[in-house]
Amino acid sequence: MRSRLIYLLPLGLFGVLAVYFAVGLTRDPKIIPSALIDKPAPEFVLPPIAGGTGGGFSTADLKRGRVSVVNVFASWCVPCRAEHPQINRLAGMGIVPVYGLNYKDAPEEALAWLNALGDGYTAVGADASGRVGIDWGVYGVPETFIVDGTGRIRFKHVGPIVGDALEREILPLIRHLQGGGR
């Protein structure tokens, strides 16, 4: 009897594997977590967009005890255009500073883009070379990060914030973090 069981072992192992595959099939492959979640935001200093009026921002701005939002955008990025009204709406609520990380963009085009669509950002930093973006783990634009008061990244949204994403994901988390949530 025991020797028979050994012959069943491969089948059993494969059965376990098949269940895993089946579960894997139901997963949404688009959810890719950031390795930086719950890690301190990378050290950086970004200059303002050349020729613009606002100031840039740096890691120090994210450590002022307030929850803040960092939105990665570029004028060449079509989905950014789609999400921009939501970003402006969030900024308009006045509950959190919203920083713009202008990723690999030409200054004049970025300024024209912000002029046309409205600039609600608290400050915009220009990351012309994409170097800071690498530290943030940016691999597609747009991306949006929520940083807590101590400067730790707590959430990353990949892709444009459209539909009810702002109400469903972003705002509850901001309120939670502002409410003293760890």
Added chain:
Amino acid sequence: MTAELGHFAVILALFVAAVQATLPLIGAQRGDAQWMAVARPAALLQFLLVAVAFGCLTNLYVTSDFSVVNVAANSHTDKPLLYKISGVWGNHEGSMLLWVLILALFGSAVAAFGANLPPALRARVLAIQALIAVGFYLFILLTSNPFERLIPAPANGRDLNPLLQDPGLAFHPPMLYLGYVGFSMAFSFAIAALIEGRVDAAWARWVRPWTLAAWCFLTAGIGLGSWWAYYELGWGGWWYWDPVENASFMPWLAGTALLHSATVVEKRDTLKGWTVLLAIITFSMSLLGTFLVRSGVLTSVHAFATDPARGVFILVLLIIVIGGSLALYAWRGPQLVSAGLFQPISREGGLLFNNLVMATATAAVLLGTLYPLLLDAVGGGKVSVGPPFFNAVFIPLMLPMLAVMAVGPLLHWKRGDWRAAVQRLWPAMVAALAAAAGAWALVTDGPFLGPVGLALAAWLGVGTLVELAERLRLGRENLGRSLARLARQPRAAWGMTLAHLGLAVTIAGMTGAGAWVEESIQVMAPGDTVRLAGYEFRFDGARPTRGANYVATTGRFTVSRDGRAVVVLNPEKRVYNVSGQPTTEAGIETRLTGDLYAVVGDRGTTADGRPGFVTRLYFNPLVAWMWGGLMIMVAGGALSLTDRRHRVGAPARRGIAAQAAGAD
């Protein structure tokens, strides 16, 4: 019209395969010769039909018929003819068609050359082949039809991924598939044996050549792929442990184990259940490799779920084929009684050790490859394990195997004397110590594994030669008689010697390139010089150049050593016109001691503010040995295939079993 013809041929092939999968199987069960006889013509007809379908798709690519979705998505009129043709299998749908083409090719080979197989075994083998084929035809027709029309047709296509527009990669998939699919033969023979409830020496002798052929193709395919990654990806690396590579490596490991255990079945009439299981596992790994990678579940985790129908179909097919065969194994496997007793210190003991290591290695690679998937399924988030895991698990497994590998062939069947074997290996021991000492003297600050790897390579290489000398009784008889023995050595024995020598050379190459690679990444302005591994790389600048369907920046490096010019390297950074995707073409000078390797990248500014280019320079010691060794291994396998006993075929079943037991 061509597209419809191809589509129709696949549908017909499905029906032929359905007939081939059922009638001969029933016939074999009932002992009905006429029903069994259906198998051979059906297998040939099936091959003819798939060949027509494949020819149609190739024709659509060559004539750039963009009214077909597949062609429009993967081809372009400006593409060179070679890449129009390789575009046929450079995409999911076309590669599946290539898969069934090769499956049918192997089936027809059994039908055409399997005259010496017992009719029932042949009928069953062909039926199992057809059963696999039915699954694949359904997959193609229902989820991945390469002949789908696109109305209205676009003016031009979207071009093949530029990374794939390369001669190395044009032939890489067919090679790999000949390997993957070739293992289906071993699988079919294993299932047929389980149905018959009988595995004997004759069975092993029929299975071995098919497995060996598949193994040769797979080895060549993996070598080509690794070579391509080396010169095309531009990072100086040759193996990244990424899921695509692992998918081809797992069947290779399992197939290598199968080759060796089949020898034990043939010579000693034992280890039967294990060999059958290995045959099933090897082909299962091929299926897993083809599917999981093709559908992208592991690499990018993207394509799989974008088409849920495809994912579900794949899973069901895997469950039916792998689960079904393992269930059959659980049911019938215990009946495969092994005859011989087993001494741990013997030739078969050594082969079993090889099997254990190879099986463990397969399991380790499988675990590492699937770990991200497994963890994600239990909600552990998405991670990847990466090279550190594989290196930490794989290298310690391989070290003892290489050590034993030189000893094994010196042991006798049934009962070996390991002391005598090790004593005869003194030249190998001397060579190993010399290699380690030499490596230590040359590179004192390198990793510990460097000298160890070279020592093992020398141990295995010289040990293999010692074994050859033993077989020739070199030095114990006069030279003339030894030379006469040399001429009489069976080709299979030569094959083993060459394959083991090849592995020794490969290990030396891997060790050199892995342990002592030197690299330097910087921005260089024209005229700048970088010293690397004793060579001076002078950057002479870069200029724009133009190819058939791309524009490029071609850099020029003059490499010199001690003031004497050695070579001029011309790496390119190409940007393809249609997709706008950049690729790198490394400038490589291959030398026996190592490769000089240069890559030119984007424009940049040097530290002191001069405009220049980002350049990456490498010295990869001994790296060419790796591919040289792989070629020797393939040559060994091919030579073994031409051995007389494979051509003559196995005599009647009972006779050979007695003969094998008596031999050696």
